Structures are given as C-alpha cells and as structure tokens.
Amino acid sequence: GEDVEQSLFLSVREGDSSVINCTYTDSSSTYLYWYKQEPGAGLQLLTYIFSNMDMKQDQRLTVLLNKKDKHLSLRIADTQTGDSAIYFCAEKPSGTYKYIFGTGTRLKVLA
C-alpha cells in the first residue's frame, strides 16, 4: 500500500528533545523529506535525506534513516515553543511524479 505512518501527537517540554517517527512504504524512494506546517499555512520543507545516507544533521535537526526497516525519524534538539506545529514525512517513489505524505504528527511544546 501507499500508507506512510506517523504517530498523531507528541508533547514535550521546552528545552527537551523531540523525536518524531515515520514508517514509509517504498524502498525505491530516493529522497525522504520532513515538512512543517504551522496553523493556517502551507507546508515548509525542513530537511531531507538521500536514501543512501543513515543520518543527516542540520543545526537543531537530526534525521535518522533505517532503510532496512523503512523507518525515518526527525529529532529536534532544544525544542522551542515556536516548534509547535504539524510535522509531515514524505517519500517520492522512484519513477513517479507524486509525493506520498504521512498522516502528520502534531507537536505541542509546553513552556
């Protein structure tokens, strides 16, 4: 199937780390993406990882990829209240022109 799965909610305290998990379906996907959506806005690309990488770090963001298990995670260090949003993982299967998005994880950061 084409379901990309994520947990629906995550709540963390300000200053803690957040880890958002995603299970994707198509092992042919060359790139895997993380997007952020704030209330009333479109999606903003946060980071991406190439499928032959295990890890990518970009300032407070760390992406881990376990290709064998088709598992992707996004770690946000020192989470701030401004990080409160919905986070989507997405894959683009090779040979297609469409992206498959996960269900989205709503991150709530408590002050």
Next chain:
Amino acid sequence: KAGVTQTPRYLIKTRGQQVTLSCSPISGHRSVSWYQQTPGQGLQFLFEYFSETQRNKGNFPGRFSGRQFSNSRSEMNVSTLELGDSALYLCASSLVQGVNEQFFGPGTRLTVL
C-alpha cells in the same frame, strides 16, 4: 524570488456548484502539484502537471480536474461540489531535478455549504 501564490485564499460555495482555484508557481518552476488536506484524510495527492501535461493523478473522482498553462500557472476545477470537498487545497511547485524540493503555497480554504 516570490513564493508560490494561490488565489483565492478563502472560498465558500454551495453543493452542486463548481469552483476554480489558481496557483502561480515560483518563477522557473515547471512542475505544479495539487493536494487536498482534510482533518480526516490528511494530505492527499490530486495531480501533478509538467509542461502543460498531467503526469500523475491521485485517486479522486473525475469531478476534480486541472490544467497547466504555458507560463506554468495551474488551475484546478471541482465540479458538482459536495460537502466532503470542504478542505484546504494546497499547490506546490518544483524544479523537477536533484532533490526535487517542493515549495508549497499557503493554500485555498474551500468551504462547501
């Protein structure tokens, strides 16, 4: 560089009517994709256009259609609106090379009464 723009931002229609939404991609981007976002179904792919051709289509009924013009601007049309068509419709543009990052517009919020 201007981002992806969508018009209108908000729209209220009644059942049975039709609606046309517009999307202007980032200058130089030739691929435009459309998504429907609802609380129940999440973000679902509608279709993707490149060089005025639809290259891929999601699992939506024929009431949903689109087109792309020579300047890469795209429109999507929904005919015979149903209550369940109420959603945020997002448009995204990309260069179609390399990382193929999609840049999203702010969306059009459609409410069907």
